[in-house]
Amino acid sequence: MDSKERVILHIDVNNAFLAFEAAFRLQHGATVDLRKIPSAVAGAQATRHGIILAKSLPAKQCGVKTGEAIWEAKQKCPNIAIIHPDYALYMCCHNALMELLKNFTDRMQIFSIDECFLDITNMELLGDPLKTANEIKEKIKKELGFTVSIGISSNKLLAKIGSDMKKPDAITTLYPSELPEKMWPLPVEDLYMVGNATAPKLHKMGIFTIGDLARCDIEWLKYKFKSWGILLWNYANGIEDSIVSGSGHSIIKGMGNSTTIHFDVEDKETAYLVLLSLVETVGMRLRYGGFCCRVVSVTIKKAEDLTSYSHQRKLAVPVDCTNAIFEECKKLFDRMWKGEPIRHLGVRVSDLTASDSIQLSFLEKNWEKQKKVDAVIDRIRMKYGPGSIVRSGFLRSGLAPLQGGLSEDVSFPVMTSIL
């Protein structure tokens, strides 16, 4: 039995955040299309969130790069228009896009806020895959007002690489038979999973194109990079067979919340307050999802050199109480902090279990009373908004009492090395 070749599409919104803004503004009477002038979506400099999140083509032509600071972008492109991000709008656009795509097939995997895989195997009734892709592309442009790039292949990896090859508003096929001609001449850093650390190492080994990597001895790569080497070799040869996993099925492994504080934190009390604001949100998300966590971790990013370090601890019993998590965070923080100025703090919980299946332990502090308090606070915030109940410690602190989004916005199955 030979299994039939699959047909996979990868759909990728071009310059997503900027395109969402542009489309929304045009629909609401704007006369200028942000995509046609030098522009970018970037956070506020005053609160030290000023990096480029998305940019227009004219800005890109000036040399503006995603991830760089606003002042750098302005040096290259003095008249660049800066727009502050509106994540609620982006989630609306995301939802609208996914709704539209659902009409083509339910074999669909949401990959990020602006990316999606469709499995259209056995849908010949729609005609040639190119025709289907074109139909999707035009429908999105007409109904949602932004353009996408689509890659077509027989697996997710190649579809994804394909969608990246021609932009914007384009369709590219990248079937295995096309690899020598289309993919192997590309620089090795264009390969999915070859990042800033791996690329220089490969270069040192004389590997500069994806083809160089594909023709490498796999044993040598294995020796050099362990399991990573095998993955790289497979990817360079277009080998990848994960399924398009239907939306919503992926199991969440952990949740985190972190923030760059708009001033350097130099005392413990302020750090505690920031940690609490982060835990408040994580705790609510945890309870909202019906989870308890067993591992709590705290990350500190130093103001001095922007490097970070973290500590974590596994608890004897899973918890979901804001205070329980906060207590642990404080202990972790005390254990690790050496007194240097802090730019950024993060809290993360993992090793999640369903909250209805946990056992009470007589050894750990009993959090039953706290659970009830959390439940009441959650209900009030759900009904009257996150700001309706605030801990008094924040009142004159100049800090936000809750940090980070309360995401009904599904956390995405996000990128793993096994696509």
Place this chain on the structure above:
DNA sequence: TCTGGGGTCCTAGGACCC
């Protein structure tokens, strides 16, 4: 006026057990 925030997976080393 320096560089965000949300994820996943892998590895190495130490503790501890048999």
Place this chain on the structure above:
DNA sequence: TCTGGGGTCCTAGGACCC
């Protein structure tokens, strides 16, 4: 006069993605 060796769990850090 010897320090083998396998296994699991835990933690810190690094790599990658959007």
